[in-house]
Amino acid sequence: MKRFVCVVALPLALAVPAQAQSQPTAKNVIYMIGDGMGPAYLSAYRYYLAGKPGNAVAPTIFDQLLVGAASTYPDDDTWVTDSAASATALASGVKSYNGAIGLDTDKQPLPSILANSKRAGKTIGVVSTSQINHATPASFVAHVASRKSYEVxxxxxxxxxxxxxxxxxxxxxxxxSYFSQQQLETMNRAGVALATNWQQLDEIEKLPAAALLAPVALPYAIDSDRDQRLATMTFTALSLAESNPKGFSLLIEGSLIDWCGHGNDIACAMKEMEDFAAAVTVAKDYVDEHPDTLLVVTADHSTGGLTLGADGEYQWLPLEVKRVHASTETIANALLHTTAEHYAQEWSKYVDFELTNAELTELALLANENMYTVAAKIGQMLSVRSFTGWTTTGHTAVDVPVMAYGVGAEQFTGYQDNTDIPKKIINILAID
Known part of the structure; x- marks a missing residue:
């Protein structure tokens, strides 16, 4: 059977600082990335849970674990990274160009934390709410020049x-949808436990295992009929991986925080934060029960330039956000599949406040536009009502939060670059 082989020899381990030889050693690492989860998302989620301004504000799971921050710039002609370059840095400890998947700027393969862990005999895996071959999980496993090479x-x-x-x-x-029938059959013949729905995921009892639970990404949490989908996958992954006496290294991504940010969709983003928080809680509980484990949580970059307060108003109204029960894309699709005179009725199926006559007129003028244009207009309307600000539909260069818990967590305190994070993890795992 054909094996996946890199075209050049890889170094046996990430380059790590010489100090840290006396620090505590972890058996397992749970490495979690909230894609697009800049610092404003943590603040927004805290106040979203608190609800009405003036209510008591309690620390979230993210606040409880927060220890530092990291810069995210790529090795490129910009300070603003994409998910591929940042994930490559977070996986390998080496900066690369925007679009790179597991390659350096010379397009040579880089060893990842997972590859080094596998050489040390550990179980390794990737979990994601996007397609599993998307930029972040791919950068921990694959080596291609362009993140768009999904089939490769x-x-x-x-x-x-x-x-x-x-x-x-x-x-x-x-x-x-990116895996051919032949590839699925190859996995079956190789003894891979394969799930294509949630019930089959629940029935997996052994490794290796693959769960491909949607044609592309999973539905947005706000649109999903399944609660805590990332927490479910995280719990199952931990249950399967823990049987290895040499330990495990898992990469777990809350992918769609970023996608909601690209859409400037605050209600969508908060539901993705809620979904990611549930998965982080599962991971923290695991560390509490298995104190030889390190949990690290960070983001690859921030998306959308989110601000709490906009247009000179000293307000942010999360209760307005909570009145929205679908993504702007879902609402836009619903409106485009009806006529303008039925917009108000269709809107009421997803949102607990009525559109003004002016807003209905604005939407009616977009009846022949595509879904993304209509979704963007809806996002603007929702942002205006909640005093949510956005500066871009892309990424920004702000530093991202770093959270850590368990063995060696103190090593992540304060400022660091994103390339420092995997180097510290490798030291704490004591992988040569």
Missing amino acids: IANQMTNAMTAATPELDLMFGGGL
Whole structure:
């Protein structure tokens, strides 16, 4: 059976600082990335839970674990990273160009934390709410020049899982449409436990295992009929990985925080934060029960330039955000599939406040536009009501939060670059 082999020899370990040889050693690491989760998202989620301004404000799971911050710039002609360059840095400790998946600026393969962990005999896996071959999980497993090479990445992941000695033990997420029937059959023949729905995921009892639970990404949390989907995948991944006496290294991504940020959709973003928080809580509980484990939570970048307060108003109204029960994309699709005279009725199925006549007129003028244009207008309307500000539909260069818990957590205190995070993890895992 064909194995996934890199075209050049890889170094056996990430380059790590020489100090840290006396620090505590962890058996396991749970590495979690909230894609697009800049610092304003943590603040917004805290006040979203508190509700009405003036209510008591309690620390969230993120606040409880917060220890530092990290810069995110790529090795490129900009300070603003994309998810591929940042994930490559977070995986390997080496900066690269925007679009790179597991490659340096010379387009040579970089060893990741997961690859080093596998060489040390640990179980490794990736979990994501996006398609599993998307930029962040891909950068921990694959090596391609462009993040858009989804089929190539899927093939490398298939080869890694089906090698005679598997080079990837677990992958849970979306992306079924990127894997051919032949690749799925190859996984079956190689003994990979394969799930394409949630019931089948619940029935997985052994590794290697792959769960491809949606054609592309999973539905947004706000649109989903399944609560805590990332927490469910996280719990299952931990349950399967913990049987290895040499430990495990898992990458778990809350992917769609970023997608909501790109859409300037605050209600969507808060539900993704809620979903990610539930998964982080599962991970923290695991560390409490297994004190030989390190949990690290961070973001690859911030998305959207989110601000709490806008247009000179000293207000942010999370209760207005909570009155929205679908993503702007879902609402836009619903409006485009009806006529303007039925907009108010259709809107009421998803939102607990009425549109003004002026807003109805604005939406009616977009009846022949595409879904994304209508969704953007709806996002603006929701942002105006909640005094939510956005500066971009892209990424920003602000530093991102770093959270840590368990063995060696104190090593992540204060400022660091994103390349420092994997180097510290490798030291704490004591992988040579």
